[in-house]
Amino acid sequence: MLFTDRTRAGVLLAEKLSSYRGTGAVVFGLARGGVVVARAGAQILDLPLDVLVVKKISAPRDPELAIGALAPDRVSYINWRLALRLGADEDFIKSQIRQLGDQIRQKTIRYRKGRKPYMLEDKTIVLVDDGVATGATLEAAIGWFRKKRAKRIVVAVPVAPPDIFPKITPEVDELVVLETPSDFSAVGQFYDKFPQVEDNEVVQLLR
Secondary structure (H helix, E strand, C coil): EEECCCCHHHHHHHHHHHHHHCCCCCEECCCCCCHHHHHHHHHCCCCCEECCCCCEEEEEEEEEEEEEEEEHHHHHHCCCCHHCCCCCCCCHHHHHHHHHHHHHHHHHHHHHHCCCCCEEECCCCEECCCCCCCCCCHHHHHHHHHHCCCCCCEEEEEEEECCCHHHHHHCEEEEEEECCHHHHHHEEEEEEEECCCCHHHHHHHHC
């Protein structure tokens, strides 16, 4: 265990991101757990907070294994080598994108509660999650921020496996990871308290 809970992880991330304090950057938490971490950091850094809903695309016979991820506006990242090896052809991927796209739209509307999204063109974006496993959701999120023409993309997470650096570093302007344990198997193993975050909590945090 490295972190007491998601809030404490956000406080520790804020210490590493102190150069962005009050700069007008926008902090995005990946729903749902990432919003808890992002809220704690955004408050300390005096930065606005928003939410991004990204859904993993699961393997056909293994719902826990991500073969890709989908962000809003049908922006996707697919690990085609893994997908094809596990029997996920193009038709399967298209079907998943249709289903998950509807879920993403519904969740985003629910979380925002009528709030308009921030304009991201020429903005610095700090993307926060509670941890990284495969990196698929980050890849999709980064692709979405690029589509929105963000000026600078910073990814900040408390914990990730060591191999995340060669995957993500070339895709962003800055990558901040507090811990990279070699015995990584799941994000939750590095938190003392790691409860499931419900939709209502996300709504409250964004207020």
